[in-house]
Amino acid sequence: MSIIELKNMGKTFSTASGAVTALEDINLSIEEGEIFGIIGLSGAGKSTLVRCINYLEVPTSGAVFFREQNLGTLSDRDLRKARSKMGMIFQQFNLLSQRNVLKNVTFPLELTGTPREEAEKKALALLKVVGLEERAKAYPAQLSGGQKQRVAIARALANDPKVILCDEATSALDPKTTKQILDLLKKINREMGVTVIVITHEMKVIEAICDRVAIIDASHIAECGAVSEVFSAPKTAIGKRLILGEDKGYQQVSLPSGKKLRLVFDGNHNDPIIAVMAKQLGVLVNIVFANLTEVEGRTIGQMIIELPDDETQYETVINFLKARQVRYEEVRE
């Protein structure tokens, strides 16, 4: 069952210099219990999109359904009630600076009128989940970035949400802390059954935890599907740019005229792909170009291989690459 559904949703901001379209014709349905990623370059509209999901931004067209309830038809009071079932975490954590860790976590419970003792008991239990029960009396200024995000996660969980919205939640953190936070989100998803929606500009975040991904570009959803499928064979130009990189260094060299594939590696593969192809499949490929390139802040290796002119062998190679989750695209002149 889909827990969140966006139907023909659009958002236009009226500014001094005229109307600006942030989102147009967005159709997405997010299933209960999944980790759904939304990736795009900055300015693509992803932050507006996530804010439309909990109606912090009110869409100017289309509709948002949360548990089959059209948020646009709710009274302010019912909308606030619906929001309390959607936790949200932010890039800048947004903790209350004058409240200690425990009081930050009890904050959403205070809003819904939970008795203090009960709220504190629950907050302590949640701090245990995120591994910060010893810092309950500390203030946000005394915590590291990763610890602050843990508090924010505990706070987002306080009202037993069905969904957690993560707006660039790891973008202000170093790689090691990012991994810890992502692991925690994954744990919460698996153990508590909370649906997680991740907004990011970082490929590695999507790869690390998402089941499905939507690529957003210039206010539209460019493509959407299972991460393994979209990443192994992106269909759109933006998808290729994000996933395969846009370095066309090989265009400087003259390539043979046969069938060619461009393979992209980003350090996730340890097995010798070309050697395995030769040994297991009996397909001998010719490496015609290889280099390292930096895309969106990460280093990726690319290699162009020439395949034998044989349909069956070609199919075999494609299936092999898919099975190994190696990203590739066909190279044409």
Add this chain to the structure above:
Amino acid sequence: MSLQQMIPLMGKGVLETLYMTLLSTALAYVIGIPMGVVLVVTEPDGVAPLKGVHDTLGVIINVFRSIPFIILLFLMLPVTKALVGTQIGSIAIIPPLTASAAPYIARMVESSLKEVDGGVIEAAKSMGASPWQIVTKVLLPEARPSLLIGAAIVMTTVLGYTAMAGMTGGGGLGAIAANYGYYRWQMGVMLVATALLVLITQVIQEAWMKAANAIDKRKR
């Protein structure tokens, strides 16, 4: 003037000054805080935008702030009489002082509340906080250190205005300095009264700033 005369005179002056300052400031805050809060929440991107209310309140505040205090004092004489039953004495300066300080406080409160991180307000909204909850549980508590710093500035400003109490036949150090120094050429009395005013200002400012810093949890 002998020391025996000076001490009770100054003692009375200090008490009257403190009485006028603290009472006017307290009353002005009762009016000024709600005004400042309304200014911030009714802003176009506030938590409860109401352009008409925001603009009208803004104009009222500006009008009161632009009337010179000495003129306000005279203009308000009928109001003062109605409120406190007299137009003379230290008590008679309380209504005009309050009326003068309240809009000033409204602007101080406005600026303190606007310093609160928009992200934190957004987070509260995302948790389903109502506009009232955002004011009472986010805006005011988060702005507390800055509000206290503002209060020190307000109090020392009001303290300066109490010197005008002489105009209504009121007391206080300012009136003593003016009456003895300016009208009777008793420079010694004037200097002592002025020194005491300086001292009170120093004490209020320093103590208040220390308190503001002590309660600010952003300091490690």
